Amino acid sequence: MSTTQSDRLRGLVEPLVAAKDLDLEEIEVSRAGRRGLLRIVVDSDEGVELDVCAELSRAISEKLDETDAMGEGEYVLEVSSPGADRPLTEHRHYVRATGRLVKLQLAEEGDLVARVLAVDEDGLDLEVPGVKGRKPTARRVAFADIAKARVEIEFNRKDKKEEEA
Numbered sequence: 462m463s464t465t466q467s468d469r470l471r472g473l474v475e476p477l478v479a480a481k482d483l484d485l486e487e488i489e490v491s492r493a494g495r496r497g498l499l500r501i502v503v504d505s506d507e508g509v510e511l512d513v514c515a516e517l518s519r520a521i522s523e524k525l526d527e528t529d530a531m532g533e534g535e536y537v538l539e540v541s542s543p544g545a546d547r548p549l550t551e552h553r554h555y556v557r558a559t560g561r562l563v564k565l566q567l568a569e570e571g572d573l574v575a576r577v578l579a580v581d582e583d584g585l586d587l588e589v590p591g592v593k594g595r596k597p598t599a600r601r602v603a604f605a606d607i608a609k610a611r612v613e614i615e616f617n618r619k620d621k622k623e624e625e626a
Contacts, residue, residue, distance in 0.1 A: 466490065469530050470499070477520045478503050481513055484553065486543055490531075497536035499525075502543050506557055509542035549610040555580045558612050565602060566609040574613060575600060 470488050478485045478501075487502040501521065503509055518540040525531055525538070549555055549563065558577050565573045575587035576597075584603040591597045 466530065473524050473528060473530055474501060474521055477517065477524060480520075481517055483509060483513070483517070486547075493537060495535070497531060497534055498539065499531060499536055500539045500541070502541055504543050504557070506553075514540045514542065545614055546611060549612065552580070552582075552604075555585060555610070562613040562615055564611050564613050565607050567602065567606050568608045569606065573600075573602070 467488060467490070470490070471485070474488065475485050481503075483503040483505045485501070486504050487500070489498075489500040489502075491498045491500070501517075503514070503517065518538060521540060522538055547554075549558060555577065559580060560577065562574060562576050565575070567573055573587075573589070575589045577585055578588050578599075579586040584601060584606075587600045587602060588597045589600050
């Protein structure tokens, strides 16, 4: 996708996304056979419901139909929330991962799996699970020391609503 097309699409889509109180995470244009594929990924602190994605998809489709931003050919529009395996790359991603288990690839030390307790401008306060009956330990990691990060899927994790009940 050319930079000008990307910028133009971002300019068209961002106000519609913001109107739904969502963050525009990604715009990707690719080819799917003879058709174009426009994939738009949105997120929010509360997550994104399917109905909101459908409403946003209709609004974006209408806006794109008014312009030639996607060119003359056919295209498929996908509006979705980020998958569970999305890398954590922005400060807001780490904030949204508070309370979750994350796998960090540290620049100097290798991998670390820990629960995010708090996030500030400089880094993360973590709880590293204890091994073989030992108690968990606290650890601080600066953003500058993180090469990659991703949320770990927990099948037995209690939801915040369950913990409050």
